Amino acid sequence: MKYQPVIGLEVHVQLLTDTKIFCGCSTTFGAEPNSQTCPVCLGLPGALPVLNKKVVEFAIKAGLATNCSITPRSIFARKNYFYPDLPKGYQISQFEEPICQHGWLDIQLEGEALKRIGITRIHMEEDAGKLVHGELSGGNDGSGVDLNRACTPLLEVVSEPDLRSSDEAVTYLKQLHQIVTWLGICDGNMEEGSFRCDANVSVMPVGAEKYGTRAEIKNVNSFKFVKQAIEYEIQRQIDLIEDGGTVVQETRLYDPNSGKTRSMRSKEEAHDYRYFPDPDLVPLVIGPEWVERSRRELPELPEQRQQRFIVELGLPPYDAEVLTASRGLADYFEAGVAAHGNAKAVGNWIMGEITRGLNDNGLVIEACPVTPVQLAELLKLIDLGTISGKIAKTVFDEMWRSGKSPELIVAEQGLVQVSDTGAIEAIIDEIMAANAGQVAEYRGGKEKVFGFFVGQVMKASKGKANPAVVNDLLLSKLRG
């Protein structure tokens, strides 16, 4: 029998606020354990949580960027369960009236039509603390609890079960990642847990209407692992059904070392969370004027910017997509275009030399040692014929190393392109004299030898001869 996988994703997005969601403790990563805590995030009796307004602003932005409607009156709820990393015995979350509802993202896989993936809801909640084991917890036999992360603001973005393959899931996830980092509401660091994904996976016979029983896979912290975990889980469920077994609804943990998922029995009974409205937090009312203000403050989003690059700047769709991979890259590109004018040329250099330099050095575009204005200056030197495209790469490498301006490097190293026909003619004459055999071959109709002469002239001029001038002069001289 053929099976159809059905996948929905729950993504936790850690928000880039300075303080926690319900108290003024810092959210800085990597501080001494339990040094960023107070009565509120420790869950001490009598402490009262107060909502961080920035969390609401960020949630509205995320909702608008994913085509959600903003709930006019939303409330917080207590999700009750016991776990050592949860000091209050409940997590403050949203249940019945989440802040954002009914959104969607359009995804496109290579060679396929656009597909709309529904977003059921986005709600605000607090993170739990962190458990450490063994050496990390001071070498004791048990586990250590660090509550610095407790009460850190999260958005949970819940998709509809609209995804039908691991590739669709990863494409959706990457798009969501791009949006939240683009909005500047999340740093997107998956290894540090700033962007985490749980996947609900089930399978049903092709053509069936009723979904199969789903398993929830936790702990997948890279795009690669999401793909692996989903594929493993799909195959596990198919094998189970084919062998006459039944899939049970459960939470499963992905193990990146083995590439497998395994059952987490401890979570089985915990699914009865007995949500109820948190009496400590008053309702959140968001009027239309607040929503409109947020809408006006939204930056131009990746998709819109991509379209503008194609329509206004005449970029090929592929270039436009690459150059809008992050907001920083798109900003860099536009600053370069503003300073130079030729979008295609600026784009090529960013996708070529700049990207290579960043990758080789493990840098992000924001840390690029060559500024967009410097890049534009370099391109102008090519336009003016001062240097050749080939020499420009040498100049670029030096700009990257020293941060000097391209003019200065060209002057210091004597890299000015030779366009003086007299000087180039002299070189050509010398080379033709030294290679009489090849001259005869060319004149006998073997035109391929032309490339040999170009190479020799460029070499003799140490790459400084203007290639266009070299071509013209060589042609006329060889034709005699």
Added chain:
Amino acid sequence: MKITVADVEHVARLARLELTAAEKELFAGQMGSILGYVDTLKSVDTDGVVPTSHAVPMENAFREDVVRPSIGVEKALANAPNRSGSFYAVPKVIE
């Protein structure tokens, strides 16, 4: 509404309470009568009435995103039954 001993056991397990057989019987009866009263309340016509989530007529209490001093590790751990360095020490948690 009828509350069974099994219902009481389930709720007690979720709340990490250990109950004697007599207590389970007692609470099943008491919880049943509370829910029975709720059934009585349910007979009131509430069409068009917005569910009450909060008893206080208040909305939008915010704080700005400004860091305030935390209480420090020593105070945070002062009441911990057990500590290990700057961590709260708990029995081993395995997943």
